[in-house]
Amino acid sequence: MALVANKVICITGSSRGIGRACALDFVKHGASALILHYLGDSETEQEIQTLRDEVEREGAQVVTVAGDIADAATSIKIVEAGTKAFGRIDVLVSNAGICPFAEFLTMPHATWERTRQVNLDGSFYIVQAVANQMKNQSPPGGSIIGISSISALVGGELQCHYTPTKAGILSLMQSCAVALGKHGIRANAILPGTIATDINKEDLADEKKREYTVNRTVLKRLGAPDDISGPVVFLASDLAKYVTGASLLVDGGLFVNLQ
Known part of the structure; x- marks a missing residue:
């Protein structure tokens, strides 16, 4: 079943992890065009090229846009490049994010600033830019999905800078659902649990912590990007056409497992 047939999809932070898995799944389910944002350093340049090749082999069109999502100008560039190529944007996945683990009491303020700028400011900028495009296109409307985290609901000793940004993304999606519903735009949040990606690779290299996390999940495994x-x-699909302002926890049962 082509759940997103002929839709134009925009994904931030698409070169690896959850963003990359989303790109591949959208194509599998019928998306006709992808606007793929990535940071633009040497590592992500290589990653985005292999993703582009894979997507184009499946028959979808691709535009790639490099830039720091913490810079508001990057979001404008993403929307301009996407609409120039494809004329509209049907779906936004606001995914770009960082989590530099750090002790709270000794955390440099620059770490707080950078984490907030990428995760929360960047989400605001891209959601606002894409929502304006969705409002003005014909026909208007679309679906916006913010990648929040289970960390929006619980604390983490080394995440005092990260968890507030993810709670902010959850709140942003709730308020945007209210603000944008009259334009036919839905806004929802996904809250991943512990997903094995580059963002937590160093943290999960600790075997004791990895084993503890696996055992905390009801399904007894870490999540993979395609679980999200x-x-x-x-x-993004019309199966969820009456879903807006919702939050979907995708954590393998980590949150509910208190015993």
């Missing part, structure tokens, strides 16, 4: 991309595609 499926729910993202669902929220």
Whole structure:
């Protein structure tokens, strides 16, 4: 079933991890065009090229846009490049994010600033820019999915700078659902649990912590990026056409497992 047939999809932070899995799943489910944002350093340049090749082999069109999502100008550039190529944007996945683990009491303020700028400011900028495009296109409307985190609901000793940004993304999606519903735009949040990606690779290299995290989940495994991309595609599709302002926890049962 082509859940997102002929839709134009925009994904920030798409070169690896959850963003990359979303790109591949959207194409599998019928998306016709992808606007793929990435940071633009040497590592992500290589990653985005292999993703582009893979997507184009599946028959979808691709535009790639490099830039720091913490810079508001990057979001404008993403929307301009996407609409120039494809004329509209049907779905936004606001995914770009960082999590430099750090002790709270000794955390440099620059770490707080950078984490907030990328995760929360960047999400605001891209959501605002894409929402304006969705409002003005014909026909208007679309689906916006913010990648929040289980960390929006619980604390983490080394995440005192990160968890507030993810709570902010959850709140942003709730308020945007209210603000944008009259324009036919839905806004929802996905809250991943512990997903094995580059963002937590060093943290999970600690075997004791990895084992503890696995055992805390009801399903007894860490999440994979494609565990998140499926729910993202669902929220983007017409199967979720009456879903807005919602938050979907995708954590393998980590949150509910108190014993």
